[in-house]
Amino acid sequence: MALTVGYEVDEGVAVLSLQNPPVNALGIALRRDLLAAFETALADRSVRVIVLIGQGKLFCAGGDISEFGKPFKAPWVPELFNTVEQSTKPVIAAIHGAALGGGMELALACHYRVCEARARIGFPEVSLGLLPGAGGTQRAPRLCGAETALELMITGKSVAAGSGAARVFFDLIVKEGLREAAMTFAQRLVEKGLPVRRTRDARNGLKDAAAYQTAIAKWRKRLGKGGAEAPGEILRCVEAAALLPFDVGMAFERAAFDTLEQSETSRALRHVFFAENKVAKIPEAKAGHARALEQIGVIGGGTRGAGLVALSLMAGFEVVLVEKDAPSLARALTRLRRLLDRAVSRGQLSALRRDGIEALLHGKTDMVALSEADLVIVAAGGDALEQGQIFAQLDAVVKDGAVLASASPFADIGALAERTGCAEDVLGLHFSLPTQMSDLVEVAVGPASGADAVVTATTFARKLGKVPVRVLGVPGRIGGRLMAAYQAAADRLVMSGALPQEVDRAMRRWGMALGPYQLADVMGLERVLARQEECGHDRRVALLRALIKDGRLGRKTSKGWYRYDADGGRVDPEVAAMIASLRGQTGGGSFPDESDIQRLCLAAMANEGARMVEEGHVMRPGDIDVAMIRGFAFPRWRGGPMQAADSAGLLSLRNLLRTCAQDGDAFWRPVNLLDDLIKNGRHFSDLNG
Numbered sequence: 001m002a003l004t005v006g007y008e009v010d011e012g013v014a015v016l017s018l019q020n021p022p023v024n025a026l027g028i029a030l031r032r033d034l035l036a037a038f039e040t041a042l043a044d045r046s047v048r049v050i051v052l053i054g055q056g057k058l059f060c061a062g063g064d065i066s067e068f069g070k071p072f073k074a075p076w077v078p079e080l081f082n083t084v085e086q087s088t089k090p091v092i093a094a095i096h097g098a099a100l101g102g103g104m105e106l107a108l109a110c111h112y113r114v115c116e117a118r119a120r121i122g123f124p125e126v127s128l129g130l131l132p133g134a135g136g137t138q139r140a141p142r143l144c145g146a147e148t149a150l151e152l153m154i155t156g157k158s159v160a161a162g163s164g165a166a167r168v169f170f171d172l173i174v175k176e177g178l179r180e181a182a183m184t185f186a187q188r189l190v191e192k193g194l195p196v197r198r199t200r201d202a203r204n205g206l207k208d209a210a211a212y213q214t215a216i217a218k219w220r221k222r223l224g225k226g227g228a229e230a231p232g233e234i235l236r237c238v239e240a241a242a243l244l245p246f247d248v249g250m251a252f253e254r255a256a257f258d259t260l261e262q263s264e265t266s267r268a269l270r271h272v273f274f275a276e277n278k279v280a281k282i283p284e285a286k287a288g289h290a291r292a293l294e295q296i297g298v299i300g301g302g303t304r305g306a307g308l309v310a311l312s313l314m315a316g317f318e319v320v321l322v323e324k325d326a327p328s329l330a331r332a333l334t335r336l337r338r339l340l341d342r343a344v345s346r347g348q349l350s351a352l353r354r355d356g357i358e359a360l361l362h363g364k365t366d367m368v369a370l371s372e373a374d375l376v377i378v379a380a381g382g383d384a385l386e387q388g389q390i391f392a393q394l395d396a397v398v399k400d401g402a403v404l405a406s407a408s409p410f411a412d413i414g415a416l417a418e419r420t421g422c423a424e425d426v427l428g429l430h431f432s433l434p435t436q437m438s439d440l441v442e443v444a445v446g447p448a449s450g451a452d453a454v455v456t457a458t459t460f461a462r463k464l465g466k467v468p469v470r471v472l473g474v475p476g477r478i479g480g481r482l483m484a485a486y487q488a489a490a491d492r493l494v495m496s497g498a499l500p501q502e503v504d505r506a507m508r509r510w511g512m513a514l515g516p517y518q519l520a521d522v523m524g525l526e527r528v529l530a531r532q533e534e535c536g537h538d539r540r541v542a543l544l545r546a547l548i549k550d551g552r553l554g555r556k557t558s559k560g561w562y563r564y565d566a567d568g569g570r571v572d573p574e575v576a577a578m579i580a581s582l583r584g585q586t587g588g589g590s591f592p593d594e595s596d597i598q599r600l601c602l603a604a605m606a607n608e609g610a611r612m613v614e615e616g617h618v619m620r621p622g623d624i625d626v627a628m629i630r631g632f633a634f635p636r637w638r639g640g641p642m643q644a645a646d647s648a649g650l651l652s653l654r655n656l657l658r659t660c661a662q663d664g665d666a667f668w669r670p671v672n673l674l675d676d677l678i679k680n681g682r683h684f685s686d687l688n689g
């Protein structure tokens, strides 16, 4: 079996190179090989110094995340690093690319550190619901103090090794020629007879006890009560580093790490890490090539269209915006300018670039202006008929190889493609609203969409800073369908005894930023109704229709599910009366409690997600999780609706759906996939590949 650690000796220096592509993660094979290589180097009397270096694009990306939550296999990372630190021969870490999490902790366990200035270092464990659990919370503060350690560990952000406070970790920072620099450094250690220098004995970072305590107090205040577990545990461990002997601090860190590793939150966040990597793995990526993209065409300058134009301009593309007439174009340009100004005020665009950016824009009222566009996005045309006409007209004006995309969530891509002579270049690009804030783009692939067109569209989405998720080009997108199912569950709960504010409170406490009714008021009730109808919930919208009939359209009319004044939204007794009257007609129900509310909303979303997987609409349940987190503010720490359903227990959710389906409404019937998973003792996560 190939070794994951290379070993060579060069003039008394043993060079141990980590060779575990793609990111030199500290999996069991690498840990065993590294330990064996160390033992060899220690036993070899010709070796005076040991250099640890990474092969490939980076030094080491840390612990192997796929091993977390599974039974422990020796040597465990902290013990391995202790062996490195205890070495009687000096050990130098030579860092290029990145040293993250356990990778940085490995470097800290070495006696000296040499790095490339542009290498990224950091402790991203917090984003996995973890803490640096291989001595990071104990060693780093001994070198850099509490402020830098907490900043790095609680934010999880990486920084350039050669920048600011990060420099404190390194003995030598070079622009290039890392290996040569590390070898020269090693020879100098030998010549000068410099001893091992263990970070566990370092005091520099602890010297200023007052500054240390001030940093702890500042972060404690910032974190406040409650909140995520990992940041609080990091704070406690860093505090312990100054109070406890090193070995006791290590045991303290280990206990905290073990607890976090077993938590639902960390399990969910680890799932999201892998799901976000997998979402890019689409069949077209293997076969297709991205075409050159310079000029983007956008038809329609409404909310979505103007947002797309703004994003494209900000990404540096030349844009042709086409509207149906001069007044519509003028309105679209006003909308666009507002968006650009807002981007400046949010810091997404510099004032300097804002001044020049409109030079890249051509506002037109004739589709002929799109003849040179490389990608045209149709953000106009409400219904299928109108969209079809636009695609047929476009076909006559665009150049060969231009990709034609519909921005509508209800577009049937196959049908649109038939209106053109270039079916392989037609697909959907559905940007979630608000386009500036949401990360999600659903790339809808029709039966004839070609690999090049799909790869070109996903590349475009990434250039705009978005996360593309591949879906089938049939009407309805992930977000729309799951949010519609969520709303249907909420409405059912209200009809059976809960009040809108109770549903909202329960779902906020579960982790959603807004409850479904607060969100509906923000979106506008007419838009919500349109979505519910388009997603086939016509028979579940009686209440919504009653509110709209009463002129309650949401925040924009100062009343919807709530009533709004200058002080914000408040519960409206008139809505309660309308609900009571409708319940009277349908017989009312059973006063669900908070957990009933949360479970039914989750069951409805997961069942709809399962339906989409079953239909082949999405490739994996994990893609749904990514879409809901990136596009619909689903709490990341819950891992997305499919992962949350796995955690909640598929059997109990299925039984809940069955109970609801007893009234004969097919929407509530658990889909076959759910039954199959339960029968086979499997979970949605088993389908992610």
Ligand code: 3HC
Pocket: 022, 023, 025, 061, 062, 063, 064, 065, 066, 077, 098, 100, 101, 102, 103, 105, 124, 125, 128, 130, 131, 132, 133, 134, 136, 274, 277, 278
């Ligand atoms: N463990 C397992 N797999 C990992 C990994 C890790 N730490 N880091 C990356 N990978 C995998 C990815 O899943 C991906 O796999 P795939 O090809 O099968 O999809 C592959 O490596 C390549 O990763 P990317 O596509 O993300 O590569 P990039 O070049 O875009 O990014 C990176 C490289 C910046 C290192 C990025 O992968 C990253 O951020 N990785 C995670 C780093 C991290 O969180 N480290 C902490 C781990 S926990 C830890 O160390 C605990 C310790 O304290 C005990």
